[in-house]
Amino acid sequence: MTSMNKKMPKIQDVARVAGVSTATVSRTLSSPDVVSAKTRDSVLAAVKATGYRVNRAARNLRTQRTGAILALVPNLGNPFFSEILQGMERTCKQSDYNLLIADTSETTPDADQLEGYFRDGQADGLIILDGSLPRDALENLQNQPSTYPSIFMCEWNPETNFHSVRSDNAHGMKMAVKHLADQGHTDIGHVRGPMTNVLSHAREGGFRKAMEALNLPVNENYVLDGDFTLEAGRMAGQELLRMDKRPTAMVCASDQIAFGLIAVLSQNNVIVPDDISVLGFDDVEMAEFFYPPLTTIRQDRDCLGRSAAKLLLERLKSRDMSEGATVTTIPVEMVVRSSTSAPAN
């Protein structure tokens, strides 16, 4: 029970104290410019005097909004995502929206559940960080009589048509490959993300294009499967260990992969970067502290988080339900540390 024991002041009380109607109080609070300065002052004084706060449930019921946006995160445990949530949370708080978080790693929400978030009045908008949500579930959101505002962030679903905010994945890979090539590497491999994920394709595509641009052939044996996790990196590392001839450098689709990869190599006396250079993607906080410190492509998490939240909040405010899906690309930058160097010979 949220209620205070005796009296939680309501708008009526404020109105009485200020000697105006409830309508005026409400207007003073929501659009101060339409009331006269005099009444505004007295209403605000009354608000302070009574300790009044609007009751959200009542407001939400009347306005048919919820004042919350929901982030669908593929895996809360992944530090990359949790660091992003920080930025989103800040932006939301500033706009008086609440940020709800749901982890989709356990159960992938279907069309019903997704629609349910809106129908149940849980959220006014969705920020989807999980590009693997099924297409029909997503399209269902748009085919509603009134579209439910949702945007993609970081990941996306290419078969659908939502606004999205993402990093410049291709350019990141290009910088990564160029950095290695500049140092003299020619046998460059790649550990990609899960093939069900667009990011994997975006990054692998960027990798291949960059290689081609530099006239470096891609050895398909050096392109390994993964899924962005530490464990995937470990498996890739074990595969490398089994090879007779290894690449001199590996570009990984995530920092986590790189960490896992390096861990296995180190444990087996393959020295990074002397024997093999490893490059990550994300620049999570750990990258700087790992041993060796990880050369990686930095995604601007804060900017991603803020941009996405801002974009969604703006659409909510303007009630712009238009179809034209925009893509906001956030630049990445390369952070050179010690996990890369010139090849041995």
Add this chain to the structure above:
Amino acid sequence: MTSMNKKMPKIQDVARVAGVSTATVSRTLSSPDVVSAKTRDSVLAAVKATGYRVNRAARNLRTQRTGAILALVPNLGNPFFSEILQGMERTCKQSDYNLLIADTSETTPDADQLEGYFRDGQADGLIILDGSLPRDALENLQNQPSTYPSIFMCEWNPETNFHSVRSDNAHGMKMAVKHLADQGHTDIGHVRGPMTNVLSHAREGGFRKAMEALNLPVNENYVLDGDFTLEAGRMAGQELLRMDKRPTAMVCASDQIAFGLIAVLSQNNVIVPDDISVLGFDDVEMAEFFYPPLTTIRQDRDCLGRSAAKLLLERLKSRDMSEGATVTTIPVEMVVRSSTSAPAN
């Protein structure tokens, strides 16, 4: 705008279709046992036929609840916390509560803000993971005419009287010290957390008691300040490097500290564990993949998250606002990996 274009069925519609009153529909949904089997069936059929879903805002307004609980997290970017949120999120979802998340790293909420979460109708209960919230702000929550249900998790504030769920910190430290002593270490140091945090004291206390129990003197020069972060570990490492005679083992108050510490040592050719053993606390996912793999005290994050959520939800359900603050202690276990070994000589 959450509304569907034409018609979002409401309880009236269901009542009409089922040929009963709205009261009966509501009862069927909230307490099925008080309606007759026959009406129950027809109501449920009508619900399905119309695709009805309760409107939360309306329900919340009427029942004076919000259906959400709020987690106050000191730092979302810290993987330890984000991994915990996963467990909480699951438990909440099962009980049809929403989980709201607020990061307190930017601004420490004061009494007003804390109270505001309830007064504004944002949450029915609080799970506080930040033990550094000011005492008066917290006490204010309890001194309300009707107490606002809040519990501590992981951290707590010893000056206040809330239920809390936490790991067995002292026992963890005892295992850590014993493990090192068993290997022959006598010069054992400690990097503690921030002195503003209870966990720091709990763990430092556990450390000292364990040392005493084994008749090992504590060299105060080997007790270093920190704050749970990678950066703190780095600074502690630099301090170690400056010492003429170093301890042969360090017990850190968190994994992050341990990582930072090891990183600096490694970069300066101090080998872990050969030259110095390092032990962490938490067992975040990275611990296994760091190089060298970190020996650490594992906190059962999932259990912590579930227990806390369950405790709060039960208190909400039973409306048990009693004062008796309980402490739920979750056991820890030691995970031995490769960052510890017998001392050099």
Add this chain to the structure above:
DNA sequence: CTCGCGAATGTAATCGATTACATTTCTTTG
């Protein structure tokens, strides 16, 4: 067959804010 009582159901007030529309007050200007 009727009375009484518990079970099932219905009626309508209620939660607290917002806002369309109505009314009053203030400016402005011819």
Add this chain to the structure above:
DNA sequence: CAAAGAAATGTAATCGATTACATTCGCGAG
């Protein structure tokens, strides 16, 4: 100074579910 129009304020309907209280139904006992 009056009239017209703009600005400020007030009145009351409304959002959609819950629930106290009233009513009706069903069944067994007398």
